[in-house]
Amino acid sequence: MSATAAHPHGRAQDWLAIRRLTYPDLPAVLAIERRSFPSPWSLAMFVLELSKPDGICLAAERKGVLLGYLICARYDTVFHLMNVAVAPEWRRLGIAQALLRELIARTGSPQARITLEVRRSNAGAIDLYEREGFRIAGLRRRYYQDNGEDAYVMWRTPATLEGSLADVPNAREDLLP
Numbered sequence: 001m002s003a004t005a006a007h008p009h010g011r012a013q014d015w016l017a018i019r020r021l022t023y024p025d026l027p028a029v030l031a032i033e034r035r036s037f038p039s040p041w042s043l044a045m046f047v048l049e050l051s052k053p054d055g056i057c058l059a060a061e062r063k064g065v066l067l068g069y070l071i072c073a074r075y076d077t078v079f080h081l082m083n084v085a086v087a088p089e090w091r092r093l094g095i096a097q098a099l100l101r102e103l104i105a106r107t108g109s110p111q112a113r114i115t116l117e118v119r120r121s122n123a124g125a126i127d128l129y130e131r132e133g134f135r136i137a138g139l140r141r142r143y144y145q146d147n148g149e150d151a152y153v154m155w156r157t158p159a160t161l162e163g164s165l166a167d168v169p170n171a172r173e174d175l176l177p
């Protein structure tokens with residue numbers, strides 16, 4: 001039996017609620033953030049993103065308990081996925097996938113242009129994003145200051161949904177696995 005099938009609560013779609021993230025959520029967000037990243041965001045960074053009127057910030061909760069969150073900023077016509085994390089003991093149940101799908105729904109277009117950076121070593125997150133239509137389209141060398149790791153730049157666009165990078169700015173086909 002897989003770890004997911006063994007989980008007492010089963011897959012997230014059966015019990016998860018997704019709603020807008022608000023300032024009172026931030027203590028619980030910070031607790032998950034600190035358990036999820038080697039260089040966690042500060043409270044001020046979350047406050048800044050929540051204050052942007054065009055951003056899409058989401059909370060995933062069960063029975064009123066925050067289990068995950070997603071932060072996305074909007075720059076003109078492009079959405080920039082800045083942060084997504086799920087509490088460690090609630091992973092591999094579909095929570096991040098549900099957050100991403102709700103983000104896409106809330107952009108107003110199933111083909112909205114969305115970009116993000118991800119650590120080159122973060123295979124699980126890369127797999128998650130690829131399953132939702134993102135493709136690796138660029139590399140930022142030594143992007144992460146804590147360990148000098150490279151970032152992949154990923155995009156989800158009308159072209160990536162068709163399997164090409166034709167409408168991605170400065171795309172690097174040679175990075176595709």
Ligand SMILES: CC(C)(COP(=O)(O)OP(=O)(O)OC[C@H]1O[C@@H](n2cnc3c(N)ncnc32)[C@H](O)[C@@H]1OP(=O)(O)O)[C@@H](O)C(=O)NCCC(=O)NCCS
Nearest residue numbers: 036084085086091092093094095096097118124125127128
């Ligand atoms: C990455 C992260 C947000 C994924 O959250 P999650 O709720 O566990 O992801 P989901 O359950 O929705 O996963 C959906 C799919 O993505 C892929 N995936 C997610 N995590 C994975 C992992 N650790 N290893 C391999 N594949 C993974 C799988 O295809 C998974 O489907 P499956 O469980 O049916 O195999 C979570 O592991 C996390 O918070 N990590 C620390 C913070 C982080 O790295 N955030 C991303 C920064 S860019």
